[in-house]
Amino acid sequence: MPNAETLVALSDVLRVGLDELVLGRDGARPVAPIRDVRLLERMQELEKLDRRFRDTAIAVIDAIVVQGNNEAVSTRLGKRR
Numbered sequence: 001m002p003n004a005e006t007l008v009a010l011s012d013v014l015r016v017g018l019d020e021l022v023l024g025r026d027g028a029r030p031v032a033p034i035r036d037v038r039l040l041e042r043m044q045e046l047e048k049l050d051r052r053f054r055d056t057a058i059a060v061i062d063a064i065v066v067q068g069n070n071e072a073v074s075t076r077l078g079k080r081r
Contacts, residue, residue, distance in 0.1 A: 002010070011021045019025050034040040046057050 007018060007021060011018050014021065034043060046054055
């Protein structure tokens with residue numbers, strides 16, 4: 001069994017609470033739905049900003065998602081022909 005300091009470090013790296021890590025049950029810290037660490041860190045920083053900056057970021061993200069979805073559909077349709 002790792003020492004307490006190692007358990008805390010593991011829980012931070014794995015982004016799980018100590019209860020979940022040690023006992024296998026959900027703890028107080030929710031599991032983040034964003035698995036990409038860089039993206040998660042950016043989202044956490046955005047949450048600290050003024051609402052107008054968050055709204056702008058959301059609009060940009062929406063545009064990127066729409067473009068990505070459109071390209072994926074075009075690719076799938078192109079493969080059918």
